[in-house]
Amino acid sequence: MEAAEEKEDSKKNNVKQTKRKTDKRKDKSMASGKAFxxxxxxxxxxxxxxxxxxxxxxxxxxxxxxxxxxxxxxxxxxxxxxxxxxxxxxxxxxxxxxxxxxxxxxxxxxYSTPQIPETNGQTQEIRQTGRTIGVILDSFDSDYVANYLRSMERECSRRGINMLLKCTYGSIEAENQAIKSCIEIGAQGLIIMCAQNETYNTTIVKLALDKFPVVLIDRKMQGLSIPCIATDNHRASRELTEMLIERGHKQLVFVTHASMGTSSIKDRYEGFVEGIMEDAGINGCVLEIPDYNPTPGNSPIGEASYDEEGFKKLLLEHKEYTGYLCIEAKLCYLLRKAMKETGVTGEIVSFDGTGDMEHEKVIAYVRQDERAMGVMAVDILEKIVRGESISEDICVPYRVIKLNDI
Structure with a gap:
């Protein structure tokens, strides 16, 4: 699918205008069965x-x-x-x-690939207790990830599996170290939520080529035969976009951060574009929160590092836009905060909910089934460890939760 972008002057270099063009979404190839x-x-x-x-x-x-x-x-x-x-x-x-x-x-x-250690020697104490897997996440600072983690831990406990937990806080280097550490300790397989980045981590590519058991959650690596458990982000994003259009909004904004290369965000963007392409009278743009760092530490929601004044300036420069689609709950919080402080009006739809989604500006959000995804991730990884060949991605159903009596 194509989306031509208008050139912007330097003052608006964070905003990418999306022109409408009639085109078809590119077919996505699915890896099958073996390493190619x-x-x-x-x-x-x-x-x-x-x-x-x-x-x-x-x-x-x-x-x-x-x-x-x-x-x-x-x-x-x-x-x-x-x-x-x-x-x-x-x-x-x-x-x-x-x-x-x-x-x-x-x-x-x-991001050079660290040496992945040999795992033949059963030297670590944890190896003696039975099956062990590693779970590597990029953050703990959202309800979405917390629900994922809770689900995987319970399923591992139910199956008698030791679960090693590592957090990368969005760092490729930390992700490499987490992979190495888990394998050294004795993990027979890994569940990974990849750090958000424009390029693939070559360590994970090497694991795939070496046929080391790996399951991805939320973010897939297109072209590699690694199964990924995720929501149908494209479809969900289009549904949210169409909801804004049905509410009468003609000027829509896709609110994101800089990691547009991440598969889940890319799919949400494509769903947004496909939604606005259905009506010639709808315009859309992308608003990137400047200097955004979602995980500056163990900060609670709303305390991400970003250019707050720069973000408010962007909102004011595009106040004619009234419908906002946020790619995640934390961005929804930051957007609401900026709208309140600038007086910019509009309605918001978002991915993932938090305890404070009941807000007058938020009309709906996508609730992903993290519990089902966590159980599936553990189940599929255990099957791969036992020798089954599984590489197909799995889309887990989602729900759109409507708020404020819409």
């Missing part, structure tokens, strides 16, 4: 970028050259290169080739 050769090619090229074999500006082997080197079709080698391009690692120039970007070298240097 394009994953191997992708990982080898990524390692070559990291270790300097392919420095910034260098040309990667062509689709034809890679196909010959790995004994695969050009379709397979093309998919590996396209995945690198989607991750912002290379630039593909028709007729010239694929070239490594400077940003790719910096990213791979910063």
């Amino acid at each position: 050769m394009y994953e191997t090619i992708y990982n080898d090229l990524l390692e070559g970028i990291r270790n300097g074999t392919y420095p910034a500006g260098s040309r990667l082997p062509s689709e034809k050259e890679l196909a010959g080197q790995y004994g695969v079709s050009r379709i397979t080698s093309k998919k590996a290169l396209e995945l690198l391009a989607e991750r912002g690692m290379i630039s593909r120039m028709p007729g010239r080739g694929s070239f490594v970007l400077e940003t790719a070298v910096k990213q791979t240097a910063r």
Whole structure:
């Protein structure tokens, strides 16, 4: 699906206007059953970028050259290169080739893959107690994540599984260390809520290629044969968008933070765009909360680090917009706070609820079934540990909770 963006002046560089175009949503390929050769090619090229074999500006082997080197079709080698391009690692120039970007070298240097330890020696005491899995989350600061955690812990206890818990607070480096630590202690599998980032963590890619049991929750890694348990974010976002339109709103805002590359946020954005495309009289824009850091520590909801004055300035500059879709509960809180302080009016729909969602400006929110997702994550991981081959993503039903008698 395409959404052309109008150029903005420097004062509004945080706002991306979404023009309407009639187009179809791109089909999303689903990995099935086994690790594919394009994953191997992708990982080898990524390692070559990291270790300097392919420095910034260098040309990667062509689709034809890679196909010959790995004994695969050009379709397979093309998919590996396209995945690198989607991750912002290379630039593909028709007729010239694929070239490594400077940003790719910096990213791979910063997020280099730590050595994953061998796990043959049963030296840790916890190994003697039976089955062990690791659960790695990116934060604890929302009801959504807390419900997930509660569900997984109860299911592990019911099944007699030891559960190791790690939190990354959005850091790729911490995520790498958490993976390494869990495996060293003796985890036979991992449940991971990936840190929100524009690029894939190469450690998780390596786990997939090594067939180490992994289940993702909430955020999938497109193109890798790792199952992900998540809500149908695209459909839910479109439903919220259509609700705003039915309420008479013509100017809609998608309120997010900078991590638009995260699959769940990307799907919500695509659902938002698809919703506004159904009516020629609807306009939409994206508002990114400036300098947003959702997890500056163990802060309660509403105490994220962000440019509060910059956010209020953006709201005032776009006060003609009256319908707001927030990608998560914390952003909904920050938006309500800014609207109150600036006098900007409008109605809000959001993903995930908190104890204070009963607010005059919030008309509805998506309630995800974290309990079901947590149980499914543990169940699927245990099946993979036992040797079953599972790579399909699973969409868990959600509910739209309407508020204020709408």
